Amino acid sequence: MSPPSAMDIEIKAVTDTSAVAVPDPLTINGIPAWREKVAKMPTGVAPECSSDMWKSPACYTKPKAKRFEHFLSQEAKSRKASTLKSAAGYLKNPGIISLGGGLPSAEYFPIEHLEMKVPTAPGFTPEETQTSGSILHAGKHDIKEGKSLPGNFSELWSSYWIPPNFSASSLSTPSTYAWDTALRLFTERGDYIMMEEYTFASAAETAFPLGLKALAIPIDAEGIVPEGMDELLSNWDVQARGARKPHVLYTIPTGQNPTGATQSAERRREVYKVAQKHDVYIVEDEPYYFLQMQPYAGEGAAVPPPPATHDDFIKSLVPSYLSLDVDGRVCRLESFSKVVSPGSRVGWIVASEQIIERFVRNFEVSSQHPSGISQIALYKLLDEHWGHTGYLDWLISIRMSYTNRRDALLHACEKHLPRDIAHWVAPAAGMFHWIEVDWRKHPGVAAGKTLEQIEEEIFQSAIEQNVLLSRGSWFKADKSATMEKMFFRATYASASFDRIDDAIARFAASLREQFRL
Incomplete structure (x- = not known):
């Protein structure tokens, strides 16, 4: 298959489409009303579900992403749907009695309920949590009431960074394991992968045992230097390098680890165009995305005030590669590790339908899913207690704390x-x-x-x-x-x-x- 051709990121309309009814994108304030309209979460033991269940109509008006079979490894192409996981689809049939699964009965789970004390917005400090925090209760059988996280995730990325094309998401353990899986999806032994010349040590150490080598991309105070990346790829010598031209870029665009650099919106556009030119797939690892701080004013100067509204906060965030991606060549790795708790071990991935389907095939027979206890704790905190507005209040609060x-x-x-x-x-x-x-x-x-x-x-x-x-x-x-x-x-x-x-x-x-x- 020939590689996709480059496209200009700034797309302009050339025809009058005023007569075409296009649903408005989902907004934070519109989420409660939208939830009343969508199908309820399927209940029962290990019910089959999909992020598509919560997507707004606006998602389905977007063009499909390009397909990237030529990126996929032999391992990724070889994976089939899990036989046992596929059988879970029958559990949605009314009245069905399952003798097919291998899950023990809940009566043998020695935890009847969990309780945790959490902050109540806007009192987020430890002292305020002690005096005004709320105790959340999660019972053993709460899942029967349809409590889960995928809907919350879908709404988050649909509202904060809107991909130009139709995308999908999947729960995962946090970014390091998701990155390990991405390497298995997109690379073969002997390949080079592109990384910032100084990068997250664990990301590199994940790749090396898989027989991969790193192509160090020059960086400056804003992160990746697009001209340096372009030069390395344009002058790639297969015979001298002993490997095909690299086609995967791993980047930490915001608060880069270890340098702290943050790529501006313009820098991301320039890097994306280089990726289009050389047919490169971008894996953006964004655990620090919501830790974007106020400008440094210098010693003795007052810290700039926080964003006045939730909209102001969202607009202040640097656009993600995902929001610039007109091809479907970006996979975004997200995590709660840096904004809620590293011990939660819950993250999620956003990419094109084709790529997410390949991730799911891998997860079905490897990590399977994040801890159920972590998921219910996060659901109780983020959805039932804080809601989207409370979560935004929390993100603004930790922005100021990190500032x-x-x-x-x-x-x-x-x-x-x-x-x-x-x-x-x-x-x-x-x-x-x-x-x-x-x-x-x-x-x-x-x-x-x-x-x-x-x-x-x-x-x-x-x-x-x-x-x-x-x-x-x-x-x-x-x-x-x-x-x-x-x-x-x-x-x-x-x-x-x-x-x-x-x-x-x-x-x-x-x-x-x-x-x-």
Whole structure:
């Protein structure tokens, strides 16, 4: 099959379609009324369900995505529907008695109900939760009442980032496992995959045992450099590389791990056009998407106020690759790990129908689905208790909290770090701060020490000062690449404000000791 041709992202109408009735897209405020119209969640033991059950009519007016059989691996093409999972479709028949499944009776589950205390919007602080929080109750048989999560997920992505074409979604365990599955869907042993030159270490370490190699794409303060990506692909030499031209790009576009870089809307459009030109499939891993912060105003300046309305908040978010995807060449990995709880182990995937169907075939015989206990806990919190408006209130709240944490770390860096050797760009999203250290000013250079040796000495010196930062070399996509610059990654996600200041002061002391300042 020949690759899809490139398309201009900005599509303009050329005919008068005013007489054509097109349903309005689903909005947050329109969700309650829409739910009253759709079919109720099927009940019973392990009922068959689909995200299509909750989609608004506007979804079905969109064009179908292009098909990408030529991207699929032999493993992906070989997978068939699970025989036993397919049989679950019969459970929707009224009055049917199932002796076909292997699930134990609920009477043998030793948990009758679960209770948890959670914040009540807008009182999200631990202190407010103690005094005004609500206790949510989940019973063993609640599923019989149609309580589940897929509808909530479908509404989320339909309302926050609207794909230009008809898409589907699937529950998954969080992003690392979803990424592992994507690799099995799209690659063969010996292939190269494209990654930011510094990337999430676990994402690279997931790929390498599968016989894959990383093609490191140059990055700057805004993430991927499209011209660099285009140059590498345009000059790809199959014989010299010993592998076919890469066709999968893994990117963390927002609050990138480890660099903290966030790709602007224009940068994403440029990268997408390069992907079209070279027929590349984009896997956007977005655990930090909703941790986009207020602009950094500098020490002593007031933090910009939060978005005044939910619409203002949604409009402030950088467009996702999914919302720019006119071909169906984007798979978005989402997770609750960074915005609710990492221990929930619940995420979801959004992609074209064809690609989601291949994911499902894999999940049926591997992870199967996220923990049912986690799902019911999230359902009780997000749907029954907060609803979409409460969840948006929560996202705005943690935006401001992370803004304050980010600012505290930046203030500490400005206060303590020696500016003649330490440099940084304020992160606009995520959890990470990327500090460049001018290693060439280290006295060890004159003695012939390498960057790697000096990095190790600085790292060990920091440990002796009782502070831990991550070494930049840990995040190299291409482990064989020669580093020209030295970096350390700091996170402001969990330490208290005073400990953030203390930690940076300790790191500064180790730098001064190492550089003899």
